[in-house]
Amino acid sequence: MSKEKLIVALDVDSQEKALELVGELTAHVGFFKVGMELFYATGIRIVQEIVAAGAQVFLDLKLHDIPNTVGQAARVLVRSGASIINVHASGGGAMMRAAGTAAREEADRLGVPAPLVVAVTVLTSIDRQTYQQEMGFTGEIAERVRSLALLTRASGLDGVVCSPQEIRLVRDACGPDFKIITPGIRPAGAQLGDQRRVMTPGEAVRAGASHLVVGRPVTEAVDKVAAVTAILDEIKQIEAGC
């Protein structure tokens, strides 16, 4: 269970570096995230290679454009074999419906399982001050995450990306089957970097996350296997009810 719960973010700039990380971690990790840096450097082939190596891929490109453009892009991304693709919820309901419909249609056409399509709510790097003073919102981040999660569900998508600090409110609002994918995961004592709304792996699992996304705490560790093992042990302890 914990092997699928943890998604390691491959934030590197070449196929060689990505496949080296996959090779090193694959005995422990069943899910990897391909984001903009790696995708722009390598294209869709890197996703196909990781899938061929036996792991699942969250293709984190955060599509955000007019509905037709996002729908057509989602159609192409389904051909990669990714298990999860995503859009920005702030693109609106029509855009999200276009992504979901296109992904299901293309998967049907190819005779493959449709990927989960999820929507990013408020980036985990944004804190209250940035949200209100720079971005000009008057309410709380949690309120916006809740309303975007409800819009995501109403638009027929499978779940959201949010910070671990909003897991419980999204779970309460959207129900037990809604996927909640949380970056902003930092083991106790780890560097925050640019992340602002964070929790530890154990806290996020206890709050009800479907998947945890972890990048630098693993990929920048001297002993990456030890870093992953420590996170998995923390997840397992919570799952076992300790």
Ligand SMILES: O=c1ccn([C@@H]2O[C@H](COP(=O)(O)O)[C@@H](O)[C@H]2O)c(=O)[nH]1
């Ligand atoms: O709100 C968001 C959405 C996506 N991300 C992505 O997750 C990883 C986190 O990496 P760390 O090194 O563990 O900070 C990264 O690829 C982001 O693009 C996010 O952090 N927050």
